[in-house]
Amino acid sequence: MISRSPSSKQWLLTLPSLAWLGVFFVIPAILIVVTAFRPADLHGGVGAGWTMENIEALRDPAWLPIVWRTVALSAATTLVCLALALPMAFHMARVGPRLRQILLLLVVIPFLSNFLIRIFAWKSLLHPEGPLTKLLISLRLAPEDALLLNNMGAVLLVMIYTQLPFAILPLYAAAEKFDFSLLDAARDLGAGPWRSFSKVFVPGVRRGLISAAVMVFVCSLGQYVIPQMVGGASDEMIGSKIAQRVFADRNLPQASALAAALMLAVLVPMFVVAAWQRFGRKEAAS
Amino acid sequence: MHDFLVIDHVSKSFGSLRAVDDVSLSVSQGEAFSLLGPSGCGKTTLLRMLAGFERPDSGRILLGGQDLTALPPEQRPVNTVFQNYALFPHLNVWENIAFGLRMSRRPREEVRSGVDSMLELVRLSEHARKRPSQLSGGQRQRVAIARALVNRPQVLLLDEPLAALDLKLRQHMLLELNAIHEQVGTTFVYVTHDQGEAMSLSDRIAVMNAGKVEQIDAPEALYESPRSSFVATFIGDANFFTGTAVELQHEGYVRVMIEGLGSPLVISNGAVSSNQTLRLMVRPEKISLTLKRPPSGERVNAFPGVVEDIAYFGPHTRYRIRAGEHRVMAQLQRSRFSGGVVEPARGTEVWMSFHPDEGRVVMLEGGA
Numbered sequence: 198m199i200s201r202s203p204s205s206k207q208w209l210l211t212l213p214s215l216a217w218l219g220v221f222f223v224i225p226a227i228l229i230v231v232t233a234f235r236p237a238d239l240h241g242g243v244g245a246g247w248t249m250e251n252i253e254a255l256r257d258p259a260w261l262p263i264v265w266r267t268v269a270l271s272a273a274t275t276l277v278c279l280a281l282a283l284p285m286a287f288h289m290a291r292v293g294p295r296l297r298q299i300l301l302l303l304v305v306i307p308f309l310s311n312f313l314i315r316i317f318a319w320k321s322l323l324h325p326e327g328p329l330t331k332l333l334i335s336l337r338l339a340p341e342d343a344l345l346l347n348n349m350g351a352v353l354l355v356m357i358y359t360q361l362p363f364a365i366l367p368l369y370a371a372a373e374k375f376d377f378s379l380l381d382a383a384r385d386l387g388a389g390p391w392r393s394f395s396k397v398f399v400p401g402v403r404r405g406l407i408s409a410a411v412m413v414f415v416c417s418l419g420q421y422v423i424p425q426m427v428g429g430a431s432d433e434m435i436g437s438k439i440a441q442r443v444f445a446d447r448n449l450p451q452a453s454a455l456a457a458a459l460m461l462a463v464l465v466p467m468f469v470v471a472a473w474q475r476f477g478r479k480e481a482a483s
Numbered sequence: 484m485h486d487f488l489v490i491d492h493v494s495k496s497f498g499s500l501r502a503v504d505d506v507s508l509s510v511s512q513g514e515a516f517s518l519l520g521p522s523g524c525g526k527t528t529l530l531r532m533l534a535g536f537e538r539p540d541s542g543r544i545l546l547g548g549q550d551l552t553a554l555p556p557e558q559r560p561v562n563t564v565f566q567n568y569a570l571f572p573h574l575n576v577w578e579n580i581a582f583g584l585r586m587s588r589r590p591r592e593e594v595r596s597g598v599d600s601m602l603e604l605v606r607l608s609e610h611a612r613k614r615p616s617q618l619s620g621g622q623r624q625r626v627a628i629a630r631a632l633v634n635r636p637q638v639l640l641l642d643e644p645l646a647a648l649d650l651k652l653r654q655h656m657l658l659e660l661n662a663i664h665e666q667v668g669t670t671f672v673y674v675t676h677d678q679g680e681a682m683s684l685s686d687r688i689a690v691m692n693a694g695k696v697e698q699i700d701a702p703e704a705l706y707e708s709p710r711s712s713f714v715a716t717f718i719g720d721a722n723f724f725t726g727t728a729v730e731l732q733h734e735g736y737v738r739v740m741i742e743g744l745g746s747p748l749v750i751s752n753g754a755v756s757s758n759q760t761l762r763l764m765v766r767p768e769k770i771s772l773t774l775k776r777p778p779s780g781e782r783v784n785a786f787p788g789v790v791e792d793i794a795y796f797g798p799h800t801r802y803r804i805r806a807g808e809h810r811v812m813a814q815l816q817r818s819r820f821s822g823g824v825v826e827p828a829r830g831t832e833v834w835m836s837f838h839p840d841e842g843r844v845v846m847l848e849g850g851a
Binding site: 378382385386388389396400 | 534
């Protein structure tokens with residue numbers, strides 16, 4: 198990627214998207230941060246005046262296990278998704294154009310049905326009377342009293358299922374541009390198939406790997422529907438708590454404080470990654 | 484003699500295409516050997532089988548007596564300089580060259596000294612920390628050579644090593660490759676479609692066509708005594724005539740009657756029988772042009788003709804001479820026209836002549 202300073206006219210082209218981002222992302226984000234410093238009123242609205250109460254509430258040690266669980270589940274989802282998506286992207290980039298189209302279609306097809314419906318489908322799949330549980334028990338791969346639903350494993354499984362396409366697509370885009378003759382060179386120089394993959398292919402799709410990781414991790418952090426529907430009572434994530442504050446407690450300022458904290462937690466690492474990539478690019482160009 | 488690298492009845496098909504068709508050849512240790520042929524002749528497939536990227540359908544590949552046929556590329560004592568160099572973009576020059584040594588888990592000290600001495604060999608020491616994208620084409624090529632040679636391969640395979648370079652650089656790298664070959668003494672196997680490249684790089688050349696080896700010989704021998712009309716046309720230019728053997732002579736000469744031209748005496752190049760239909764070949768630069776009939780005798784073949792076209796090529800000039808139905812190409816050094824300073828113009832009646840040793844029978848191919 199060659200960075201060129203766009204002329205003033207080219208800047209105009211980005212105006213619509215800048216305006217869109219400004220109106221629908223930056224302003225609401227600022228509003229959330231502002232609301233976090235407002236008191237809640239009795240009717241579920243936002244009261245007048247300013248308070249640090251909501252921010253103070255974030256320091257409650259009761260949040261720690263939830264934060265930890267959120268980060269751990271998101272990290273695990275990210276790792277598993279990348280591990281599954283890497284070989285998938287590798288093969289998608291190597292097969293012929295017809296099969297490649299079919300595979301791409303298969304990756305995208307889940308988006309054609311509603312997210313909630315797909316989660317419900319998992320709910321019945323994993324149900325104690327559901328087909329998956331029965332199959333596993335009949336194959337003696339699970340004990341008679343196996344419970345696949347309402348636990349952290351179910352949350353992780355469904356999170357991986359929902360996030361996998363977001364890992365495959367950027368990795369595939371990177372793999373498609375990868376020069377596969379480099380793998381021949383690696384083999385020629387004494388690297389076996391596995392080391393050619395890890396020492397040459399993986400660094401070669403580094404950019405795609407970073408995008409996929411950020412994409413999956415960030416989307417996982419904010420999940421609340423999945424833990425609520427397939428998780429147990431003790432599998433709540435931060436997203437679940439924000440949803441509770443909004444819908445059950447009707448405490449918008451407290452929800453805002455949580456959301457703002459989550460947003461910061463996401464944005465800071467992203468800026469670090471972006472800065473690092475920029476630095477890497479400069480280094481390569483010097 | 485040539486029994487270091489042995490290709491023994493190797494065949495390889497892709498679908499219905501026989502890319503390599505029962506090829507056998509051997510290369511001696513330290514030799515610079517070329518596989519030469521047009522695109523699609525099977526030379527690259529053969530090279531990929533030597534490197535281990537393709538498995539032959541039948542036949543064996545032996546190196547120093549060891550059967551390599553079933554070994555994957557990473558286990559062969561063979562390294563490749565790829566046509567597009569295939570340098571790792573995420574590694575710098577030093578790390579690229581170190582890759583092979585690191586893969587074979589050599590001690591750190593050995594990696595460092597090995598890479599440093601290779602950098603010196605290809606004169607890139609001051610570029611060690613650069614990325615491949617920051618190098619020129621010639622420098623990338625030298626990195627690719629160093630990256631392969633640092634592993635001390637028993638055979639270095641070079642796939643069209645000069646094809647990606649411009650003309651000036653190509654001539655320079657040609658000399659450099661010869662110098663490197665001389666210095667390291669490793670067996671080099673080149674794949675190229677460029678006859679000039681093959682001639683100046685190799686001790687011997689295997690000319691390939693349609694999956695088969697047409698002829699294996701030293702460059703001079705290929706040029707001076709091609710055995711087939713394919714080899715004669717692929718290496719240099721040639722005039723071909725079809726005629727009938729009319730008089731077999733001692734010492735390997737035959738007189739061939741060519742309809743509409745005459746009956747030249749040429750080298751028979753193997754067993755020829757009377758009345759056999761033959762194809763014979765004369766290089767354009769072996770033909771002399773004179774205004775007068777050269778003094779007649781056994782040892783000169785001379786035919787009259789008319790200059791039809793002239794093309795100047797700087798150091799030499801090409802003439803197309805019409806003689807009846809025949810069109811003959813003659814190529815003259817500008818000073819060699821025996822008429823003196825004046826060169827024959829279009830329409831001039833001239834005599835073309837060549838010595839019997841300069842004409843030879845080439846294999847008659849079916850229909851070709």
